[in-house]
Amino acid sequence: MGLFTHDIKTLDDLFVHTLQDIYYAEHQITKALPKMIAKATHPELKQGFETHLRQTETQIQRLEEVFRMHGHSPKAVTCPAINGIIEEANEVAGEVADKDVLDAALVASAQAVEHYEITRYGSLIAWAKQLGRDDCAGVLQQNLDEEKATDHLLTALAERQVNQRAA
Ligand code: FE
Ligand code: FE
Ligand code: FE
Numbered sequence: 001m002g003l004f005t006h007d008i009k010t011l012d013d014l015f016v017h018t019l020q021d022i023y024y025a026e027h028q029i030t031k032a033l034p035k036m037i038a039k040a041t042h043p044e045l046k047q048g049f050e051t052h053l054r055q056t057e058t059q060i061q062r063l064e065e066v067f068r069m070h071g072h073s074p075k076a077v078t079c080p081a082i083n084g085i086i087e088e089a090n091e092v093a094g095e096v097a098d099k100d101v102l103d104a105a106l107v108a109s110a111q112a113v114e115h116y117e118i119t120r121y122g123s124l125i126a127w128a129k130q131l132g133r134d135d136c137a138g139v140l141q142q143n144l145d146e147e148k149a150t151d152h153l154l155t156a157l158a159e160r161q162v163n164q165r166a167a
Helices: 011-039 043-069 080-095 099-130 134-166
Strands: none
Touching: 011 043, 011 080, 011 099, 043 099, 043 134, 080 099, 099 134
């Protein structure tokens, strides 16, 4: 998709483009998570990231399934938003010296990623339903549920433990 070339003409085009966007984002997340696992100190946070890395690999497979169901080959288009979120996460992590404060920073960065994913899956599911693709919506909903669960888990971990240790 070129900028300003008006390649997206229909809601169906927009659905496929956004599918390609989140497909790219999920791949970038599988590259970023091992670095976050390495940087995390709190065992539950490390474990949480490891679990979400495995979930993310499954999410990529589900996206490939949705592409096929909708008659397209899986393809990624650059998502500047996820690149920016990951770049900022790396920058901030690089600035933090204290391990416990670093954990708090990692939680915040991970939640920025989850929230981006939640907006994209929310729109994709709504558009899939509008396009009469409840089957695609159902598969995408599984990814959305995992992103929301991860977000809630991170909030709980921060409020119960990580933030107090960092303070
Ligand atoms: Fe994801
Ligand atoms: Fe994007
Ligand atoms: Fe996620």
